[in-house]
Amino acid sequence: MPGLLNNRTMLGATFVGLAGIAAAMLVVGPPKDDAVKPAAVQASKPSAAGVAPSAKVAIAPAPAASPAAPADERFVIKRILPINGPIKYGEWHWDDKNVPDGPIVMTVDLDARVISVFKGGYEIGASAVLLGSDDKPTPLGVFPITEKQVKHESNLYDAEMPYMQRLTNDGITLHATKVAWGYVSHGCVGMPLDFAKKVFETTHVGDKVYITRGKMVGLGASLTS
Structure with missing residues (x-):
């Protein structure tokens, strides 16, 4: 999950060169700003008969950079739960009181070993989690929930997985488990x-x-960027 910048620890420029082949070059109206104004160069170029007719070359100004699209306010972080110190295994926090309705986004940080739940940009829940081992790591990426079951038993590991929420077709889920030091999952995100x-x-x-x-x-960052 994206970590949170608080005291929770478990958590080019383009250069345009214009050259004439003839020995003389006349610069007409030198621009004050190459990025926004055109530059015109008048140069001599020998013809096939050896006559040097003049040719005028105009360079269009570089287009202005498009402004960045504003972030969707529904996914901008507006509140982080006031949790002091590291979140210990088995510890969790929840506060959705007076939080307005909004889309749910969850973030998991493999380094901090913490999951956060956001509603409309307000963090409403956080917990230490159990993650995969080196042999069966928890994958990185963005995963939509594809299935939910209150009672689920894994046909891969012959284990109960209460409150299962499927993330991948090969068995990675969110589910309840014992979250304690020394335990690992088969890649799932285990929660109290x-x-x-x-x-x-x-x-x-x-x-x-x-x-x-x-x-x-x-605060102020986008959860989806």
């Missing part, structure tokens, strides 16, 4: 049971989970 229940009740199929490694963002 009560926190996983709240996340499950908040999300919808199609909501996206952004999994990153060490990406730092803060």
Whole structure:
């Protein structure tokens, strides 16, 4: 997930050269600003018969850079939960009181080993999570939720996965599990049971989970950039 810039620690210019082949070059009206004004160069070029007719070459100004599109306000971070110190394994936080309705985005930071839940840009939940091992790592990328089941048993690992939310077709999910030091998953994002229940009740199929490694963002940043 993008990390959060607070005290939570677990978390060219173009140059245009114009040259004449003849020995004489006359610069007409030198521009004051190459980026916005045209430059005109009058030069002599020998013809096939050895006569040097004059030729005028005009260079169009470089187009102005298009302004960046404004960020979608629904995905701009407006609040970060006031959590002091690192989030310990098994610890979670939730506060959606008075938060206006908005799209749900979840972020997972593999370095911080923390998941955050945002609603309309307001962080409403955060928890330490269990992640994959070196042999079966949790993948990086953007993953929409494709399926949800309150009660699910993995046919790959013969294990119960309460409040399962599928991210990939090869078995990567969000689900409840024991989140403790020394445990790893098979690539899934494991959450404490009560926190996983709240996340499950908040999300919808199609909501996206952004999994990153060490990406730092803060207030005013876009969750989707």
